[in-house]
Amino acid sequence: MLIFNEDEAAMDFDHLTNVLRDLALDAGEKIMAVYLASDFDVRSKADDSPVTEADEAADAIISAGLREAFPDVPLVTEEQADTHSQSVSTFLIVDPLDGTKEFINRRGDFTVNIAYVVDGVPVRGVVYAPARERLFFTDATGQSVEEDGPFEKGRVGAVTPLAVSTPDNDALNVVASKSHRDQSTDEYINKYRLADMKSAGSSLKFCLVATGEADLYPRLGRTMEWDTAAGHAVLSGAGGQVVRFDDHTPLAYGKPGFENPFFIALSPHVELQKP
Incomplete structure (x- = not known):
């Protein structure tokens, strides 16, 4: 259940949706340029997890865009260790390339993740899987949708509202x-x-x-x-x-x-x- 409060009300969700979506598309374009190249460097971070130039380039794109659009909202991002010591409950949070092992092995299941958290609850977000050409996001009302491609910055195409299953617990x-x-x-x-x-x-x-x-x-x-x-x-x-x-x-x-x-x-x- 989503929580609505004064912090959430202060955010322009139409603007937030457009910014998050466009930045995810920009980052995805850069990621795919590296992904489709003949070779790229892979390094290990302090925690031994892998990182590539695609992670860092996507992070630079998203971080710069979020800081310009929402300068008063704290930002936490995987690739910037100095953001990990913050004590915040309302913030933007980014994984510029989730599934780096999938990316390195060219298996396609990697995503760009950007979310807005209010009082500890993720209330808006975008997940873009550029190699799979699937784009999921919450619209300005908080309804989640999947957009049909091809994707164009600044213009949302046809979308399908998402709803979880009503499963058979025996299957x-x-x-x-x-x-x-x-x-x-x-x-x-x-x-x-x-x-x-x-x-x-x-x-x-x-x-x-x-x-x-x-x-x-x-x-x-x-x-x-x-x-x-x-x-x-x-x-x-x-x-x-x-x-x-x-x-x-x-x-x-x-x-x-x-x-x-x-x-x-x-x-x-x-x-x-x-x-």
């Missing part, structure tokens, strides 16, 4: 991480009766639940808020939920260090099993 469709699947995740998934099991990379998993292509996405592994906020916003705008794995309370944002606990993204009609 659930589950999506899990392509790069971070482990035994604990499989053991939890096996608590459910399944119709189908699929894997996907990056924040696309949230979007598959938002479109009704999947009913449930459990994540029993380390993630950061920039990995999840945009997908969380898209899922919420389609009627879905993201809850903590341990106690099934809503996943909140602005936590110290911006690190998430394990979580579950779902259609609210899914009968959750205990950990």
Whole structure:
């Protein structure tokens, strides 16, 4: 459920939607230029996670655009470590290239993620998968949509409003991480009766639940808020939920260090099993 308060009311959501969408398209264009090149450098960050010139170029585009458009709103972005020590509850948060391993291996399941968080709740967001040519975002009203391509900056094309599934709990469709699947995740998934099991990379998993292509996405592994906020916003705008794995309370944002606990993204009609 989205929360409305004075901070949220002060934001021009038409303007926010347009800025987030256009910046995601700009970043996606730069990312694809690197992706389609014959070669690119891959380095390791302090936490041993990979980073490429595409991550950094996309971050520069998005950060500059957000700071120009919303100079008074705190910004948290994966690629700028100095933004990670902030203590904020209302802020913009960016993962300029989510799914870097998918990008490096040229598997296509990578996304640009930009979200606006109000009082710890992601209320607006955009998820753009340029290699898949899929664009998901929350419109000015908070309704999540998927836009039909080709995409054009400054002009929104035809969109399809998103709504989560009304699943059959005897035949659930589950999506899990392509790069971070482990035994604990499989053991939890096996608590459910399944119709189908699929894997996907990056924040696309949230979007598959938002479109009704999947009913449930459990994540029993380390993630950061920039990995999840945009997908969380898209899922919420389609009627879905993201809850903590341990106690099934809503996943909140602005936590110290911006690190998430394990979580579950779902259609609210899914009968959750205990950990």
